[in-house]
Amino acid sequence: MQSFTARVSEHQLIAGSFQYLHLELVNPDKIEFQAGQYLILTVEAAKGIRRNYSIASRPEMSHAVELLVDVKPQGSGSQYLKNLKPGEQVKFVAPFGNFVVQDACVNHQLLFVATGSGISPIRSMILDLLITKKHQGPIRLWWGMRRQEDCFWVEDFDNLEKEYQNFKWDLILSRPPKNWPLHFGHVTQHLIEYTKQSTINPAKPRTVWYRAKRDPRQSRDNQQSTMCFYLCGNKFMIEELSTKLAEVGINKEHIHTEKFF
Amino acid sequence: MSYSVKVLRDKCIGAASCVAVAPKTFKLDSQNKAVVIKSTGDKDADDAILLAAQSCPTAAIEVYDESGKKIWPL
Incomplete structure (x- = not known):
């Protein structure tokens, strides 16, 4: 230091x-x-x-x-x-801190989940992967915020998605305005749905493939690769999501967390 | 100089900042609370121990100097 x-x-x-x-x-x-x-x-x-x-x-x-x-x-x-x-x-x-992309994860699908200001270290990791390291593997981001008026960096992440084919992201509002056209609810439910519908889980090698139902982008993400999760934000989201990921068979060694207090 | 520390368990929220800064002094137990590691020789520097205490978001760590005087929190 x-x-x-x-x-x-x-x-x-x-x-x-x-x-x-x-x-x-x-x-x-x-x-x-x-x-x-x-x-x-x-x-x-x-x-x-x-x-x-x-x-x-x-x-x-x-x-x-x-x-x-x-x-x-x-x-x-x-x-x-x-x-x-x-x-x-x-x-x-x-x-x-040790909340960094592990070497063992670089050949896996990288799934980032943030709530609120938890986007901070995740932004650093995603920019580093895409721009500096020119990472080619799939990177997904789910960012949970409360209200539309609290949102920022939306255009920046949209631009990253346009520029880098391997990066996809979703903004999820827990208190969306009326007629909100995008995802709403909590990040946990969206990530669990994605995980269930997505690739083979290495903890359960006999898991059956599921075809993605809603998001056509998921079919492009589907690969026979393991997933590595990076979660940052409030401790309730992290604890809940970690538990639910374990319930669907994700090995805890593939879940990395940073709680914000 | 060799500082000694005490973790106020009721105040600890498991942020683990202390573990990151002074990993030879602190660890999290099974209940995600910081505990002091019994020294086996290799120690964190005193400034790292003080930094760990100062960065605790709930001031759950007390630091004492060699004479037993509490130097943190002030």
Whole structure:
């Protein structure tokens, strides 16, 4: 781990209680980390209070880090981040965490699930896979949010889907507006449905193939490959989804999680 | 300097930040609560232990210096 000083070069309220910060490194001026890792930010130096934030940018952008934070909790970290202005300096220690794409998973179908600001490390991982590592295998993302007005980065992920044939994603709203044309409900139900209808599960080699019923894209995703799951967000989603994935036969070694508190 | 630590179990929510920062000092037990690992020689540096405590979202870790004085939380 290493201590860093960085300068706020951009701070935006992007939707609802979600804020984006771009921190340009000052000393040292470069950082090495793996996509999915986090930093520990000093939020009250006098009291020694620090808080953990996942790095949302990809590692190739080594001169800066991007953060996506939900300031709704209103704790020490939220208060500090809300008041940061461009030009101000911050201090953090990095990198930490094991929520990274495992080498053993790169030949599998990669399934990412995020709720709210849990998209942060997952964005880093997906950008790193597609842009830096030019990963060719199938990548799916399900992102659960509450309301349409809270959503952000939708166009960015749509553009990634257009540019990279192996990337597919779905936004799922739990409180959609009337006549919402896209997916609604909770990410758990959508992912379990996809898992049940999709490929052979290695834990149950005699599992019968199921033909995808609703989403024609799933038929393109179907391969005789194992799935690796990366879940990030609130602990209830992670615990529920981990349990349900185990119930449909997914080996827990193929489930990687990062709970946000 | 050699810090000692104590985990306030009732405050621990299993965030595991301490485990990530000081893996030779902390681990999660079967109930997903942080516990202090009994030292077998190889130790985390004191600054890593303090960082682990400071990054705990619920201030569930107390850190004491060699004289027994509590240095975290303040």
